[in-house]
Amino acid sequence: MAVAALNMDVTDLGAKDFFLARQPILNIEQELIGYELLFRSTGVNRAAVTDDAAATAAVIEHAAELGLHNVIGSLTAFLNVDAAILMSDVVFVLPKEHVILEILETVELTPPLMRRIETLTEAGYVFAIDDLVQESARTDQLMPFARIVKVDVLKMPVEEIAALSASLRQKGKKLLAEKVETIDQFKLCRDYGFDYYQGYYFAKPDVLQGKKLSASCVIIMQILALIIKGANNYEIVRFIKQDVALSLMLLRLVNTPLCGFRRHIASLSQALLVLGDRQLKRWLQILLYANPNSNRQSASSPLMILAATRGKMCELLSQKIQPRRPNKSDTAFMVGVLSLTDALFNLEIADVIGQIGVSIEIREALLSRAGFYGGLLLLVESAEKPELLSPARLNEMLSNFQLSAEEFYSVQKEAFEWGNSVSENMSADEQSKH
Incomplete structure (x- = not known):
């Protein structure tokens, strides 16, 4: 269908003049149910809010071309929208x-916009109220149309979280805690009583002194x-x-x-x-996160998906930067995957990698983000949290590797799709066992 023009200037932004942060959203069972997709302009001379809204609008307009489905797979995408997007x-x-x-x-919230929200709700679109810290006359207007309310828990004292969550639950709203x-x-x-949780808390280790790894x-x-x-x-087979x-x-x-x-492959x-x-080493690294004896087992584990995606992103970036050095891309993959083993095992990462005997380059990358591989890992990690990454800093990091924003987004999209496929195929295999 023809798409009406937006009431903002997105044409000079460029369809791929941005990077993407994909922030995981989990349910109370710690299962991944979706992502908030945060599109951030890489322009350094614009107002951030205008830029990010324009970036989101550009992505929506080019959804098919940019592969939005590849980014989320079969999950749900949470998208920030402003009046210009809603009215178009x-x-x-x-x-x-x-x-x-x-x-x-x-x-x-103008009268025309409220009528538009009502129309879209009747058409089956689902709305969430973003960044709530207290109820107001403004949120009262939106409440009849919002299925989910996102609460910014970092900005609130504990007693206010308790009171607000109780009030919203009485209204029948699903509660999503942000910045967890x-x-x-x-x-x-x-x-x-929150239903959903957004943030990287699951990727942080809770280090236990004296803890031992499972036999597997x-x-x-x-x-x-x-x-x-x-x-x-x-x-290897004997082991x-x-x-x-x-x-x-x-x-x-x-x-x-x-x-x-x-x-069919019938034997080890x-x-x-x-x-x-090469491939065996790769799959063993990923299987660490889906280990049947692990506390965090599951092919749909957000930690496994994040590790697989990080590994693939580091690998693809290495291939773009040094296409004639395939061994470096294998090492980059390993750095990305192993970067979350401290959270997986609740051990210091030095203790984890000490059991494998990795190279000095890998060790320095994981412990201090040093060297070529450490720089790749730092870039990938930084893009996961756009609130900590200014456009100027991102452009500086990309220029250090002689990469464009478009190349970086292309790598992100391919890595997201690969991570999704790993999870979906392994989940299908898990289900086939039952």
Whole structure:
């Protein structure tokens, strides 16, 4: 359908003059249910709010071209919208069954806009009130049309969170806690009846002194160490067979569409032969996060998806920067995946990588974000949290690697799609067992 022009200047922004932050949203069971997609302009000479609204509008207008579906897979996208987007026909480009529209706190609620929100609600679009810290006459206007209310818990004392959550629950609203960055914050919001949680609290380690890895994780670590040292397949198979669950998981994995083999792989020896050291090392790293004996097992684990996506993004960036050095891209993948093992095992990351025997380059990247790989990891991590990354700083980081914003977004999109496919294929395999 034809899309009406927006009442803002997005033409000079450029369809790909931005980067994307994909912030995970989990339910009370700690399952990933969606992402808030934050599109940030890379222009350094504009007002931030105008830029970001324009970036979002440009993305919506070019949704098919830019692959919005690839970014979220089958999950739900939470999108910030302002009056210009809501009043235009751009909004009809969005699949209403996979999108929740967040009304920014800066939006002026004029009578025409309120009628438009009512019309869109009747058409099946779902709205959320964004960044609420207290109820007001303004939020009272929006409340009849909002299914979800997002509460900025960082800005509120505990007693105010308790009172506000009780009031909103009485109104029948689903509650989403924003900016949840620690396990303690999650537990607090859970106790006050919040339904959804946005933030990277699940990616923070709760370090336990004297904690030991599970037997399966130890075996995976030992296998990774063997591969790095160049051990033969016989020795690797012997180690894998020590853990029946790991053996079965690896065999199921090589028979999914992810690996692309046309014939059925029936044995571990055959699996190692067709995979090769490079692919085996890659899948073992990811299987750490889906370990059946891990406290955080699950193919849909947000930690696993984040680790897989980080690894792929580091790999793709390395390929773009140094296309004739494939070994560097393999190392970059490993740095990205292993960067979250402290959160996975609740151990200091130095203790985790000490059990694998990684190279000095990998060690320096993970411990101090130093060197080529550390720079890649820092860029990827920074883009996950746009509130901490100014356009000027992003452009500086990209220029250090001679990358454009368009190239960076292309890498993000491909990595997001790959991470989604890993989760979906492994989830389908989990379901086939039951």
